[in-house]
Amino acid sequence: MTSIITFRRITIGIQSRTLPSWTATYGVKRLIATSRTVFHENPLGIPRKPPASVPGRGSGAGPAPTIPRMQRGLPQKMPIKGVKHIIAVASGKGGVGKSTTSVNLALAIAGMNKRVGLLDADIFGPSIPRLMNLSGEPELTGTEDRLVPLTNLGVKCMSMGFLVGEEAPVVWRGLMVMKALQQLLHQVEWGDLDLLVIDMPPGTGDTQLTISQQIPLSGVVIVSTPQDIALIDARKGVNMFKKVNVPILGVVQNMSLHVCPNCNHESHIFGDGGAERTAKEMELDFLGDVALHSEICQLSDKGQPVVVSRPDSKHTEYYKAIASKVVAKLWPETKPPSA
Structure with a gap:
C-alpha cells in the first residue's frame, strides 16, 4: 500500500x-x-459521543420523528461559539501574499486589545504553522472532544498543518475537504474571541462557498498585487462574495512597490496603483498598500511576523494602518489611534 x-x-x-x-x-x-x-462525515477522526436516547422511546415506539427538511436554498448559517466577528482574507490568485497579510493583520488587531484567532482554511497548502512558528498536535478538550488551538504571540491558531507533516500532501476529494473544513470551523475550542481571521485558499471554489454559506462572515478583505493578471482574479473574488451576500471590507494592495534593502530606492515593478484603481471602479474601500521588501519575506519564513519582530518599521505601519480601518468597520464606535 x-x-x-x-x-x-x-x-x-x-x-x-x-x-x-x-x-x-x-x-x-x-x-x-x-x-x-476515515468516514466522509469525520475526516479528522475526532471522537464523537453517541447520540442521546429519546426518552420514552422503545423498540416498538415506531419510527423516530423526522426533522423537517430545509426549504430549498442556501443552508442556515451557524455562528462559531464564543466568536463575535469573523472575517476572511481572500484573493482570487495564489502568491499575492494573502497568508502573510492574514498573519500580520491578525497580530496588528490583537495589538489593539482584541482577542484574535487565526484559522488556516487552506487544507491543501497550509501556511499558518510556518508563519506563526507553531508546530505540534492540537490537544482535545476533556469534555466535548474539541480541538484546542495552538497559541503564539497572543493569537490562537488552527490549521490542517498541525495534523500533517509539513511536506506531506493531503490527497482528498472535495467531499472530504469540505467536511474537514466544517470540523475546523465548528469543532475547535476557540474560547471567547473578538475576532476570528480566516486565511482562505486562492480561488472561488468549494472552500469559499462553504465558509460564505455556513458561518456568518462580518466581511472579507481582498488581497491583490498591482498587475493586471492578479487583478482579473481579484475581481472574480469580489463578485463571488457579492453574490453570496458577504460584505467586502476593502482591498489591500500587496507588493505595491519594491523597496531596495540597500538604498531604500522605491520602484513599481508590478505597476502603479492597479488595486487602488480597481477598488474605486468596483466602489470598494481601498484599505492600503504594503510594499515588497526582502525583510518581510525573510522574517515570515522564520516565523517572526514583521508586526511583532519589527514593531517600529515602515512595514509594520502598513499593516497597522490597514488593521485600524478594518477595526473601524467592525467596531464603528472604536476611536482611531492617535497619531
Missing part, C-alpha cells in the same frame, strides 16, 4: 483511507500511532 498522507507518528494510506485516533496519553488526549477508518 502506498502511503500518501503522513500524520505525526502515523502513516495514512489512500487505499485504506485511515486517519489517526484520539486517545489519552499521560493524561492528555493526543494523536497516537494507531489508525481508524
Whole structure:
C-alpha cells in the first residue's frame, strides 16, 4: 500500500483511507500511532459521543420523528461559539501574499486589545504553522472532544498543518475537504474571541462557498498585487462574495512597490496603483498598500511576523494602518489611534 498522507507518528494510506485516533496519553488526549477508518462525515477522526436516547422511546415506539427538511436554498448559517466577528482574507490568485497579510493583520488587531484567532482554511497548502512558528498536535478538550488551538504571540491558531507533516500532501476529494473544513470551523475550542481571521485558499471554489454559506462572515478583505493578471482574479473574488451576500471590507494592495534593502530606492515593478484603481471602479474601500521588501519575506519564513519582530518599521505601519480601518468597520464606535 502506498502511503500518501503522513500524520505525526502515523502513516495514512489512500487505499485504506485511515486517519489517526484520539486517545489519552499521560493524561492528555493526543494523536497516537494507531489508525481508524476515515468516514466522509469525520475526516479528522475526532471522537464523537453517541447520540442521546429519546426518552420514552422503545423498540416498538415506531419510527423516530423526522426533522423537517430545509426549504430549498442556501443552508442556515451557524455562528462559531464564543466568536463575535469573523472575517476572511481572500484573493482570487495564489502568491499575492494573502497568508502573510492574514498573519500580520491578525497580530496588528490583537495589538489593539482584541482577542484574535487565526484559522488556516487552506487544507491543501497550509501556511499558518510556518508563519506563526507553531508546530505540534492540537490537544482535545476533556469534555466535548474539541480541538484546542495552538497559541503564539497572543493569537490562537488552527490549521490542517498541525495534523500533517509539513511536506506531506493531503490527497482528498472535495467531499472530504469540505467536511474537514466544517470540523475546523465548528469543532475547535476557540474560547471567547473578538475576532476570528480566516486565511482562505486562492480561488472561488468549494472552500469559499462553504465558509460564505455556513458561518456568518462580518466581511472579507481582498488581497491583490498591482498587475493586471492578479487583478482579473481579484475581481472574480469580489463578485463571488457579492453574490453570496458577504460584505467586502476593502482591498489591500500587496507588493505595491519594491523597496531596495540597500538604498531604500522605491520602484513599481508590478505597476502603479492597479488595486487602488480597481477598488474605486468596483466602489470598494481601498484599505492600503504594503510594499515588497526582502525583510518581510525573510522574517515570515522564520516565523517572526514583521508586526511583532519589527514593531517600529515602515512595514509594520502598513499593516497597522490597514488593521485600524478594518477595526473601524467592525467596531464603528472604536476611536482611531492617535497619531
